[in-house]
Amino acid sequence: MIFLKLFIVFSKIGLFNFGGGYAMLSLIHNEVVEKNQWLTSAEFTDIVAISQSTPGPIGINCATYTGYTAVMNEGYPQWMAFLGAVLASLSVLWLPFLLMLTISKLLLKYSKNNVVSSIFSVLRPAIIGLIAAAAILLMSADNFGSPSDSTFQFIVSLLIFIFAFVGTRLYRIHPILMIILAGIAGLLIY
Amino acid sequence: MNTDLLSMFLTFAKIGAFTLGGGYAMVPIMEREIVDRKSWLTREEFMDILIVAQSTPGLFAINMASHIGNKARGVVGGIVGSLGVALPSIVTILVIAMFFRAFKDNVYIEKVFMGIRPAVVALIAAPCFSMARTAKLTLTNLWIPVVACLLITLFGVSPIWIILVAGVAGFLWGKIK
Numbered sequence: 001m002i003f004l005k006l007f008i009v010f011s012k013i014g015l016f017n018f019g020g021g022y023a024m025l026s027l028i029h030n031e032v033v034e035k036n037q038w039l040t041s042a043e044f045t046d047i048v049a050i051s052q053s054t055p056g057p058i059g060i061n062c063a064t065y066t067g068y069t070a071v072m073n074e075g076y077p078q079w080m081a082f083l084g085a086v087l088a089s090l091s092v093l094w095l096p097f098l099l100m101l102t103i104s105k106l107l108l109k110y111s112k113n114n115v116v117s118s119i120f121s122v123l124r125p126a127i128i129g130l131i132a133a134a135a136i137l138l139m140s141a142d143n144f145g146s147p148s149d150s151t152f153q154f155i156v157s158l159l160i161f162i163f164a165f166v167g168t169r170l171y172r173i174h175p176i177l178m179i180i181l182a183g184i185a186g187l188l189i190y
Numbered sequence: 191m192n193t194d195l196l197s198m199f200l201t202f203a204k205i206g207a208f209t210l211g212g213g214y215a216m217v218p219i220m221e222r223e224i225v226d227r228k229s230w231l232t233r234e235e236f237m238d239i240l241i242v243a244q245s246t247p248g249l250f251a252i253n254m255a256s257h258i259g260n261k262a263r264g265v266v267g268g269i270v271g272s273l274g275v276a277l278p279s280i281v282t283i284l285v286i287a288m289f290f291r292a293f294k295d296n297v298y299i300e301k302v303f304m305g306i307r308p309a310v311v312a313l314i315a316a317p318c319f320s321m322a323r324t325a326k327l328t329l330t331n332l333w334i335p336v337v338a339c340l341l342i343t344l345f346g347v348s349p350i351w352i353i354l355v356a357g358v359a360g361f362l363w364g365k366i367k
Binding site: 012014016017022025026027030034042045046048049050052054055056057059060061064065068069072078082085086089090092093096097100101114115117118119120121122123124125126127128129130131132133134135136137138139142143144145153156157158160161162163164165168169175178179181182183184185186187189190 | 275278308322
């Protein structure tokens with residue numbers, strides 16, 4: 001049952017999302033692309049691009065899009081896909097919401113506490129690993145073209161990657177502007 | 191505190207609608223709306239909530255909204271605030287999903303996205319380096335992100351396990367230190 005599956009998977013994604021946004025991507029990729037194959041790797045990257053240029057947190061954007069697409073792919077009518085999208089979006093929210101209500105009081109009281117701060121001293125570095133993993137997993141033929149079959153696309157992709165990386169790191173170009181520039185480059189070059 | 195629920199819903203919907211890319215881009219907008227304009231929280235209360243929202247699971251924006259709503263108007267306020275933040279993005283992506291599926295196979299759209307995809311991967315890779323400072327990454331704990339990354343990419347370990355193990359390890363480390 002696709003609806004139950006969406007609910008379980010996105011509840012899980014919501015619950016285990018520490019460190020927000022990008023840290024969530026490797027988790028979403030793992031569940032949505034690898035385990036359940038609701039989206040291809042290229043589709044996943046497309047949504048991240050769309051998320052950067054539309055309002056709202058990436059987690060909700062991914063949930064809405066995946067909910068819609070997964071239900072459509074199962075051959076259900078469009079109104080069912082709408083339900084799937086809303087269900088997946090709310091699934092990401094409800095557990096953290098309950099947790100936030102209950103934990104926040106405790107954490108406010110104990111945030112200077114040694115146990116809490118030592119937990120986070122290991123959690124924070126681990127989250128960087130999670131983000132790096134998301135980036136590495138997305139360096140696929142789906143997103144870059146393959147070096148043997150589509151050499152031209154592969155080389156162009158590498159150049160765009162380097163340009164975008166240096167642009168955001170050193171020159172602090174806004175991500176949305178970066179995406180627009182890359183899109184224009186794609187349109188002109190290919 | 192007399193806070194109209196509709197006004198709360200609209201304020202958070204506005205915050206949700208004008209935050210592109212999500213996350214921390216939201217903080218200055220929230221601060222202006224909630225502390226300066228609506229006075230639902232003092233600046234100190236806002237800072238405290240910011241820290242809690244960073245360190246609890248879930249979406250940062252939703253954590254902020256649920257806590258601020260809760261503080262100003264109880265649990266109902268928390269629900270109203272969270273739905274307010276989420277609504278604009280759900281509607282936008284639904285519209286995009288409908289059209290994107292229809293236009294996806296268009297030659298020009300495909301060309302645009304062939305250019306965009308590698309750039310997005312770069313955008314994801316870039317914050318690893320800026321976050322290294324926030325996480326106080328040094329030579330002694332550099333192995334933690336490296337091992338986490340290798341486990342996920344080479345062995346297909348679910349990130350959930352990484353988070354659980356890192357949390358438990360941090361707890362034990364605090365005990366023996």
